[in-house]
Amino acid sequence: MSSTLLLAVVCVVVGVITTLAMRSYLITGLDDRLDALADHSMAPRSCDLGPRDTELPYLTAFGVPDGTVGVARSGGEVREAGMVAGGGAVLEPSARQQAVLSSVHADGHHYTLILPGLGAYRVKTVHADTHTGPVTVTTALPFDYVDRTVSRLVAVEAVVTAGGLLLAAIAAAVIIGYNLRPLNRVSATATRVSCQPLDHGEVTALERVPAADAGPGTEVGRVAAALNRLLGHVEGALEARYATETRMRRFLADASHELRTPLASIAGYAQLLRRDTADGTSDSPEDIGPRTAFALRRIESGIVRMSALVEDLLLLARLDAGRPLDREDVGLGSLVADAVHDAHAAAPGHRWLIELPDDPVHITGDPDRLHQAVSNLLANARVHTPPGTTVTAAVVRLDGQALIRVTDDGPGIPAALLLRVFERFARGDASRSRAAGSSGLGLAIVTAVAAAHHGRADVTSEPGRTVFTVALPLGPVRDQPPPSGKTPST
Ligand SMILES: Nc1ncnc2c1ncn2[C@@H]1O[C@H](COP(=O)(O)OP(=O)(O)OP(=O)(O)O)[C@@H](O)[C@H]1O
Ligand SMILES: [Mg+2]
Structure with missing residues (x-):
């Protein structure tokens, strides 16, 4: 996904640079043609020997593109204006169009302006001296050729880029998916192991990544081998933990069990002591003495508490050991x-x-x-x-x-x-x-x-x-x- 995005950014950057370069190249070509036409508009005057029919003879020359406009002025007045129409005809531009063209400085530079009703034009104005006095000739070539060419280029670039990106994305998904299959198996193994209850009980052998996916030849293989080593360590630690737990449980159960017998004897001896009185039945301080009576009571209550504690511990140990109910x-x-x-x-x-x-x-x-x-x-x-x-x-x-x-x-x-x-x-x-x-x-x-x-x-x-x-x-x-x-x- 990110690689496709990167590719898209590169395509867009390349497209923009190509389009700008192409536009600049086309404008330069247009300017060259404009220069040629402007030169052409002056050339006859350099060897002008007499009055002519028109101030704009180049408009009717062969190869002048349709839409080309020329305006000749002298003394601030438009002497002649023409626009090349289809089939070699020359029409007169409107007064507003003439006015816009007349406003262009006669400094020999190229300008881009909008002619009312005609659209964008590339314009150049030059001076020429004729036998009738100085003449200013403005020549305008339609700009839409550049725009049309650039638009088409952009459209082609967009379609080609979109198609290319789609194909690249599909190819990348297929290739990456194919190459990542071992990684998917590694992550599936890790996921299955992570779902196992490891916090209690005996841990049976943890699953490993198959040896075929754990070879040292690829990055994925090295990751899989490292995961297998980690699982080995975890398994060892869990086995040690379980062995310790089991030992502790057995010790607790055995200790509780073993304590029952001495507790029972102590209880028995306490009873014996109680009977060992003047008449053999009483435990009143008068009969056995206050200190002995107190000690007996403490011993008996201690035995009761300890017996309860031992029974509780034994029960817990048995429940922990999972003894059947x-x-x-x-x-x-x-x-x-x-x-x-x-x-x-x-x-x-x-x-x-x-x-x-x-x-x-x-x-x-x-x-x-x-x-x-x-x-x-x-x-x-x-x-x-x-x-x-x-x-x-x-x-x-x-x-x-x-x-x-x-x-x-x-x-x-x-x-x-x-x-x-x-x-x-x-x-x-x-x-x-x-x-x-x-x-x-x-x-x-x-x-x-x-x-x-x-x-x-x-x-x-x-x-x-x-x-x-x-x-x-x-x-x-x-x-x-x-x-x-x-x-x-x-
Ligand atoms: N119903 C209750 N109201 C208030 N405190 C309680 C209640 N039940 C339990 N406790 C509190 O929880 C603690 C733990 O209870 P638990 O039964 O495990 O132990 P214990 O009662 O202290 O001893 P044992 O039950 O082994 O004789 C108690 O010591 C007591 O502080
Ligand atoms: Mg309690």
């Missing part, structure tokens, strides 16, 4: 109602509402995981809002999706936290949350459970209204493919 028909209405009843029992100071559609909403999924996700949302509405807060749990069917929505009119989530609230270990006031037993994994589990069901979790929050939505597809849930054969054995 249970696939059962789950009635979301009863699931949400059960979870709300549990929450109500745990926090009777809150106002708990349930909104369910008339038609029951069922999905295929893992009931335990879904129950945990809903419980986490309700626990947040319970823990992070003051008593008296109204919490509404709703199930909605919308656009082929089932939505579980938990809304509360509590203080809301601070804007800075809202952006990363679904991240792991993202908590509000860290010190208060930690004291309240928060670990910051609840919403990470919600979003991981939603993703495992091919759904998603969202939140909007402002003071007085916080809405968590889990959107789940209504169709059957496909198992997530395990990331690789390296799935942790948890």
